[in-house]
Amino acid sequence: MSLSDALIKITNLRLRTFIGFNPEERAKQQDVVINIEIRYGLAPACLSDEVQAALDYKQITKQVIRHVEEGRFLLLEKLVGDVLAICCEPEPVCHVRVRIDKPHALRFADSVSLSLEWQRDQPSFS
Template sequence: MARTRDRITLTGVRVRAHHGVFDVEREQGQEFVIDVSVAIDLSAAASGDDLGRTVHYGELAEAVVAAVERDPVDLIETVAERVAAVALAHPAVEEVEVTVHKPEAPIEVPFADVAVTIVRGRA
């Protein structure tokens, strides 16, 4: 099976959550910014103008937010895995790339962003 080049991408989904290693992160929470790009063959959806043949990006965005908001974990790597699992739950998704940004990370030097990116596909 050839790898599809079609993608649906959500960029900059903002979620307030309580992930992190430090107590202050768990207590006060912070903003996380999520980028999700799913590889999916869009030709059938486009040719038939059929929402049922694609991934509804509004529903995907809501599912991503729910996955990030739920029970706190230490690592943004774990958050990224959760988001990838949500995307791959859609049968039409072949692969997903997830970036979790933590712009308020507790780092003692000036920085613009901290992020983890993972790519997952079907087994």
């Protein structure tokens, strides 16, 4: 059987962080909603149910949570870039897409979001 890359989606991870440069944004945490897609080369051992061959998305998610909740960010671009960098670290990862929404950032909009992508054949994101 021929295998394609696996795609893991982490959907609507809701966290709170300091995001923004206005005085009220710097004083009070705000909600952010994070969506992550991680594409990686599926090891044949995964089909045999060998846990050590799988990508540890729980560990990646824990790193993201810790970084976001403990951080302070002026720009949404910086936050998205940091999350992207965390997600592309594991060796089998070949493509990552991160989108972060900042709900209620604009008065008449549900949210403002920013997306970034990274691919292994490109230089490392940092």
